[in-house]
Each structure stands twice: as structure tokens, then as C-alpha cells.
Amino acid sequence: MSTTNSPLRVAVLGSRGKVGREICRAVEAASDMELVASVDAGDAIEALLEANAQAVVDFTHPDVVMDNLDFCVRHGIHAVVGTTGFDDERLATLRGWLEASPATGVLIAPNFSIGAVLMMRFAAQAAPFFDSVEIVELHHPTKADAPSGTARRTAELVAEARRTAGSAPMPDATSTALDGARGADVDGVPVHSVRVRGLVAHQEVILGELGETLTIRHDSLDRAGFGPGVLAGLRAIDDHPGLTVGLEHFLDLP
Amino acid sequence: MSTTNSPLRVAVLGSRGKVGREICRAVEAASDMELVASVDAGDAIEALLEANAQAVVDFTHPDVVMDNLDFCVRHGIHAVVGTTGFDDERLATLRGWLEASPATGVLIAPNFSIGAVLMMRFAAQAAPFFDSVEIVELHHPTKADAPSGTARRTAELVAEARRTAGSAPMPDATSTALDGARGADVDGVPVHSVRVRGLVAHQEVILGELGETLTIRHDSLDRAGFGPGVLAGLRAIDDHPGLTVGLEHFLDLP
Amino acid sequence: MSTTNSPLRVAVLGSRGKVGREICRAVEAASDMELVASVDAGDAIEALLEANAQAVVDFTHPDVVMDNLDFCVRHGIHAVVGTTGFDDERLATLRGWLEASPATGVLIAPNFSIGAVLMMRFAAQAAPFFDSVEIVELHHPTKADAPSGTARRTAELVAEARRTAGSAPMPDATSTALDGARGADVDGVPVHSVRVRGLVAHQEVILGELGETLTIRHDSLDRAGFGPGVLAGLRAIDDHPGLTVGLEHFLDLP
Amino acid sequence: MSTTNSPLRVAVLGSRGKVGREICRAVEAASDMELVASVDAGDAIEALLEANAQAVVDFTHPDVVMDNLDFCVRHGIHAVVGTTGFDDERLATLRGWLEASPATGVLIAPNFSIGAVLMMRFAAQAAPFFDSVEIVELHHPTKADAPSGTARRTAELVAEARRTAGSAPMPDATSTALDGARGADVDGVPVHSVRVRGLVAHQEVILGELGETLTIRHDSLDRAGFGPGVLAGLRAIDDHPGLTVGLEHFLDLP
Secondary structure (H helix, E strand, O other): OOOOOOOEEEEEEOOOOHHHHHHHHHHHHOOOEEEEEEEOOOOOOOHHHHOOOOEEEEOOOHHHHHHHHHHHHHOOOEEEEOOOOOOHHHHHHHHHHHHOOOOOEEEEOOOOOHHHHHHHHHHHHHHHHOOEEEEEEEEOOOOOEEOOHHHHHHHHHHHHHHHHHOOOOOOOOOOEEOOOOOOEEEOOEEEEEEEOOOOOEEEEEEEEEOOEEEEEEEEEOOHHHHHHHHHHHHHHHOOOOEEEEOHHHHOOOO | OOOOOOOEEEEEEOOOOHHHHHHHHHHHHOOOEEEEEEEOOOOOOOHHHHOOOOEEEEOOOHHHHHHHHHHHHHOOOEEEEOOOOOOHHHHHHHHHHHHOOOOOEEEEOOOOOHHHHHHHHHHHHHHHHOOEEEEEEEEOOOOOEEOOHHHHHHHHHHHHHHHHHOOOOOOOOOOEEOOOOOOEEEOOEEEEEEEOOOOOEEEEEEEEEOOEEEEEEEEEOOHHHHHHHHHHHHHHHHHOOEEEEOHHHHOOOO | OOOOOOOEEEEEEOOOOHHHHHHHHHHHHOOOEEEEEEEOOOOOOOHHHHOOOOEEEEOOOHHHHHHHHHHHHHOOOEEEEOOOOOOHHHHHHHHHHHHOOOOOEEEEOOOOOHHHHHHHHHHHHHHHHOOEEEEEEEEOOOOOEEOOHHHHHHHHHHHHHHHHHOOOOOOOOOOEEOOOOOOEEEOOEEEEEEEOOOOOEEEEEEEEEOOEEEEEEEEEOOHHHHHHHHHHHHHHHHHOOEEEEOHHHOOOOO | OOOOOOOEEEEEEOOOOHHHHHHHHHHHHOOOEEEEEEEOOOOOOOHHHHOOOOEEEEOOOHHHHHHHHHHHHHOOOEEEEOOOOOOHHHHHHHHHHHHOOOOOEEEEOOOOOHHHHHHHHHHHHHHHHOOEEEEEEEEOOOOOEEOOHHHHHHHHHHHHHHHHHOOOOOOOOOOEEOOOOOOEEEOOEEEEEEEOOOOOEEEEEEEEEOOEEEEEEEEEOOHHHHHHHHHHHHHHHOOOOEEEEOHHHOOOOO
16 A cells, blocks of 8 residues: 555455445445455455455454454455454454564454444543433344443443543432333443334433433434445554554544 | 303412422413412411312322312312322222212322323324334433333323234344343333433333334423413313313313 | 225335335235235236226326326226325316216325324324424435425424414514524424435424423334335225325324 | 642622522532632622632623622632623733733633533534534523524534534535525534423534434533533632633543
8 A cells, every 4th residue: 555546455355245235335436445356255265366455344254254354464455344253362363463464454343333433432531521321222123132232332431431530320219110110230331222113223322410411322224324434444444553443543533 | 160251269289389389370370360379288278268269279298188179079169189199099089079069170180291191192192003112211310210100101001002903012022131121011111211310301202113213202391391281270170070080181182 | 895804906006116116015015915016107007907906006206197096096996195296186186086986095195104194193283282383304415305395294284283272473582593593484383404414304393381392203214114104095095985185084093 | 729638719709690509509519619708799809808719600790700800810819700701802801911820720611511511522523524414402482592602602613623624515405495494504504493482401413424323412401500510610720720711621531
């Protein structure tokens, strides 16, 4: 990526999946990128070399993503990864590989929605200024897990910010309650999971103190919402060699 | 109340309580009413007769409300009652007293907020047209009970409407959940109770089906919100002799 | 439709359009209906007769819908119509045709979203109980008209309900305002049109009086949201001979 | 303020006004402060010296605030000021006075609500990541100005952040519109002003891009909401000599 102004040569792994197709579309629509290879199950990954790809986007499967990344890092191809299943062991393995290829960057992000990333960041920043913080996440009723991963992560970040600030426990005078009425407790933060037909993926963080509340809400209505976050990752990856976890480190925020 | 156009002569029982004071203010501000007596603990109820009251508003205490109503019904004074604690036995007693005074009307209402009454009514009417219905109620953190009484009542009305319509069970694919994440189950309707400093009293009913949701939200920011409902009760009480439970029967709704 | 329990034989006109495809899918998925013909531009409408269709759904174009309806009414086929462009003259023509075929029903509906229909109905019913009513409609930024047709219709219904009830003008002490700050005035009801990328089609009706507000919000996230309304129209059409304008007349509401 | 741990000696100017009373209450309730003087119209400001006040809170009137500040700065008393009416000339005068008393701090803040300050900050930070930003502010109908000062300020900050980031103009295909439907244009940002009885002071900033929206909402339900911001100002004032405009500079934000 030494030449400036020539479009970034991007390949998409998992290109026929639901998200992969949206990513292909977004890369093709970006004037500063070129989609040079689309690879899915059954295709040879060597296509990346033939196409001279500078960076890949990986939305594949936990079973194959490590092989993909091994190949990319060995060939000095940056990777922006939305595939799930990364535990400490996998991250350590990746760091080892990257030591041998110090100019290569890998971004692992559990969420490529810029709106969701900002919601989590703002919620954690605001939390120490308020007595109470609760989270309501709302999804379609075919979702298997409650709370959502984003809600759990938000609650953990809020709890950590409150611990660091030495916040007092949240006020709650509830003395008579039905089971479940006050939500799931995630690290001390109540989380409520609404499942209603017609919803897609939504979350509200409600922060309150005497006389006022601040509500930060994210609505994700379409998988196309991942596009801008993936493009932001691709644009910044050359400036971030090594392993990065979380899209927020690539956004230019104070 | 034979003379038309002369203002209705109203007395307030519990006139020095938080709600009572608001009611006194509302009656005084209404051009078609006159506040002729304000009675609270320690005052003699005979003041109603001296003041020639045509109707009382009672926001007192479960311990004294039956004595108050006994006195009013015996003297043919209508009563609009927001005091709680009415069970089937008390209602039966009241009906007995009213048989002996057939022109007198008593309205017992658990909620004098017109907005809350409409929210419950609309939620129940809409419920059969949607696959899913969930309730989120949000209150200040000094509230003792969860869910709120209004949320429980709304859930019961929604459940009843769905039963009558033969609605299928709500879709919910949740297979991994933290305790409480999916709210309290009230008659099959999930209810979530948020307690955040700075909130007053709020409720959202979220109804959804394929591709769309309908949300009915009530925000009660001030006890003054009871005023219009109590006035509506007072204005209609002469036309509703006998016992009525629920303000909705006095509102002119289709 | 004399035999009970045999599935209703439905044809879709405009079957290859965006909405038409969703309707075909919804009819096929309904256990009490059978999709017997799919007709679009270039196809012969006589297919309806060959297929022995009992009812059609028409989501075509103002240029062809009258010809379609002429054919259907002459052959005693019910019609549920979402095509736009019906003025008083067209409605009068339709009524004339239907006089000659008194058992046939035609439903013309500007909006088949049950949620939107209920929102409008509830807003009009609630309006007389509140001092203020304003409408905020929120859509994607490629929408050409502001306010939306649904918002205009809602405002008209609210204004009519307030006139009938003799409501006082809404309170508004605004003395210094930028142009446009207080929205468009539709029949005395302020309407605000938000256009933000990522939105689909949303509307909030905010009603308020002393101390409380009632908010009725409709979110339409997907064209699939028309399906249930069209099916409701098809199920009721045999019981509603003649011309009906507006889905609300077919919903079993008090 | 050389001694640590002894409570800060605070005086309130404008102590009998609506906000002043809340501030007195908040200072009295704070364990690290002492309310040593309450001054209002007709009282002698020399009471500050007799009470040995270290800092004042001023919620008075544009006509008297400059005299108050002249007195405070001359006597080395810090000031936290919520009174309005500061233009560039007044700020320059203040800076001149402070040069002669370099250890004294004056904080002028148009808004002491921490929630409102965070809303504005987050909106400006997020704005460059989204295609569209619109503001809906909602207030009681006795408010004279539209849009609200907070909405105007938010729009200006959003516009500035978008200019700095080189954001493209917001998408808007509106071709047929009623006057006012698309809100007031504040520096290129549409602002909509809702005035509904029962509301207090609320604002929503809606940011959107392909497939997702982020909404930041602030609800101010009670003047008590100014308390925590004023206390935060008092606690930090000794560390901020000179003139500071805007509470955000005193909050410990990244």
C-alpha cells in the first residue's frame, strides 16, 4: 500500500453469505477501493494472491477463519474480521503470527455497526455522571440469546466505568417484585430483553439522575449498516499494524 | 343537581394530601364547579351537609373511605373515589348501600389519568391484530412494587383480549437467557420494569407483527395529570347512578 | 363463496411489483387461501376466469386499475385494492358498476398497514381529551413529499375529531421563531417531517394535557407489513358487498 | 481554599428564585459544602464577606449580574454563573477584571444540566460518522422561543463538526413540501420544535446512515436537574482560575 491514491485492492472472504454480499456491494460502491476477489466455501484462497489483494474482509465461520488469517498474515495481506469465536487462545495465536509479519494489520471486531460502537462508548463515558443506568434491548423473536451480545458488552463497559469512578450502587427500592420484572443483572446493570415480531435490532441505554435522564438509542434496521464500519476498518488498517480488537480504536474519537 | 347551569358544588375529602391539593386546585379552576368544602383527617364530615355539597372527591385512605362513602350515599351525595383498597367484598357492600339511594352515583377508579386509561384501552383493542405484545414500564427508583399496578392491569387486559380473539402464543425463540432477561410474565405478557433516577411514571406497550410495530406510550410527569380525569368523573357522575368501576366507562368512547 | 371452509381462491394483479411479490407470498402462506393466478403487465386478465378466482388483490397502476376493476365487477370477482389515484369521480364510477353487481365487494384502501390504520384511529379518538396534538413523521431521505400522506391524513382526522368535540385552539405561546421551526400546519395540527438516512417509515402522534402525554408511534420496517392488512381485507370482503374506502371498516373494532 | 477537607463555603445569589431555591437545597444536601449566605434582591451583597464565602452561585438577572461579578472578583470569590445575557463585550470586561485577580475562577454556563451538556458533546462527536442529523426539541406550550436555545447550540456544534470533517451535504429528496414541514434550518441542520401541554423540556438528536440510526435524547423533568451540574462547577472552580465558558470544560471527559 505504498502508492497513494490508487484504490485499495480488497477481497471478501465469505462473499456469498448474507453479510458478505452486503460487504461486496459496499466495497464496489466505494470510490477509493476495488473489489478484486470474492471467495467463499469451495473457492481456493490462493485467488487472493492472483488478485494481488492488499486487504481482506472475513465474514466466514469460526471453523475456517484461523486458516484464512494464517494465510493472509503469511502473505502480508491485512484483514478486517467480523467472524465470531475469538477467545484468548486464538488472539494469542494471532499475535504470534503477526510478530513474524510486523507490517500486517488484523482488526477483529465483534460489531461493525458504527452506531452501536458509539452507543457503547457514549454510555460508558456518561455512566459516572448518573445515579442509574439500565439497558433495554429489543429484537425480533427468532433471536436465540437474551440479553444480546451487544447489551452484555454495553453493561460490562458501563459497570467498569462506574467502578473506576467509584460510583455508589444504583438506587432501587423495589421490595415486592415478580420474578424477572427487574431484568437480568449483568455486572450490576439491569438489562431487559424485548422480543417482538416486526423488530430488527434495537437498544436503549437509559441514564438518570435527579431531574433528568439521558437516553442513547441505536436502531439497526438492515445488514447494510455494517458496510460503513467495515469500510472505515479497511481505510485505517494500513496505519494499524498488529492486532486490534474493536472497531472503536480505528474511529477518530477524542 | 336539578338546576342546570349552576356550578356543581364539590367537596374534597383528603384535601391536604398531595393529590387532594391538586384536586382542590383543579376544581377551583373549573368554571362549571365550585369548591364548597375541604375535609381532611380531624375535620368533621358533616361539613359536607353544611356546605350543601352535591358531589365529593375522595383521595383519603383505605381505613376511612368506607365510612366516608356510607355517609355520602346516605345523604345522596355523589362520590368520585381515587382511594385504593377496594376488593369484591367492599364493592358488594357499596352496591347494597346504593340500592337504598338509587339516584346516587359512586365512581371507583384505580387510575384517574385519562392518558393511562386510553393507553390500556387502545392496547387491548390492538392486541388481537399483532403477534407479539410486551410492556416496558419505567419509574423512579423509590417505587416499591415491580411491575407497577398499571402495567399489571394493562397486561391482564391485553391477555384477555388475546384469549377472546383466540390469538396464538407469542413467538419467542429464546433458548439461552439470563434469569430475568425476558421480564416478568403477567398472564403470558412479558413486563419489564425499569427504575431510573429522574424518571417519574412512564409506560410503553409495544405491539408487533411482520414488518411493523405499534407503540403506545404514556408519560405521567405530574400529579396535576389526575385533575382532568377527576373533573370528567365529576361532570358525568349525575348521569351514572349506582356503582361504576373504572373511569373508562365515563369517557365518551366508541 | 357459498361453500365454507374451502380456501378462498385469490388472484394477484401486479404480481411482479415489489408489493405484489410480498402479497403473493402472504397469500401462499395463509392456510385459508389459495393463490390461483398471478397477473402482471402483459398477461391476459382472462386468467382470472380460467383460474376461477373469487377475489383479486390489485397493486398495479392508476392507468390500468379502472380497467381491472371493470373486468372484476362484471364477473362478480371481489377486489381488494391498494393502487392509488382514486378521486371522487373514479369512486362514483365504481359505485355505478357495483350497482349492477350487488353481491360484489370492492375495498379501496390508501394504507394496508394495520398498525398505521390503528394509529390514525386511536389518535382521532384520543384527540378530544387533550389540549395539544402534534405529529412527527420520520422517513428515509429519498422520499419526495413532506409531510407524508399518512401524516396529512392523521392530521385531518385529528382536526375533524377536535372540531366535532368543540376543542379550544391548541396553546402555543411562541413569539420568536425561525421559519419552519413549528412545522407545517395541516388543518391546525402541526406536522414535522424528519428525513434521515437509515430510517424507513415511522410516525409519532404526541397528545398532551396538564401533567401527562400520550404518544402513539407506528414503525413500518418492511413491505411485508402490508400482508396482514391485505389478508384481513380478503377474509372480510365477501361480507362487505359494494364499495368500501378504508381498511378500518373491515377491522372488528368497537 | 488552601485547607483541604473543610467544606467549601458557598453563597447563593438569587436565592429566592425558582432555580436559586433548588441550588440552596442542593448545596445544603452536599456533604462537602456549606451554604453560608443566601442573597436576593434587596439584600446587601456585603453579606458574602461577613459569611466568608469562597464561592458564589449566581442565578440572578442580566441587569445585576455584572455588578455581582465585579464585587466577587475584586474580593477573590469564585463564581459559578447561570444567569443569561453574556455577549462578547461582557466576556471581555470579565476577562479584564480577572487579570487583576488571577487566582479567581468564573464559570459562565448557558446550561447546567449535565445530561444536556453530554447530549451536545456526543451529538457533535458522532455527527461526522453519519449522513444525516436532525434535531427534534419538545417543550411545554408556554415557551416563547422556537427553536430552544439548547437546540440551536446543538445544531451549531453539529454543523461545525460536519464542516471540520468535510461532510457532504445531507441527503434530502423533498420536492413537494408544505411550508415548515422540514423544520427550521439552523446552520444546515433541520430543527423541529414541538409544543405540547404536559411536556417539560426534551430534545432528540437523530443521526442516520445506511441501515442504522443513533438517537441521543435528553429529558429534563425538573429544575432539580441543574443541581448536580452546579455542584460539579463548584467542586472544580478552584482548579480553573480565569474565565471558563461552558460546563463541559469542567467535566472529566476524554
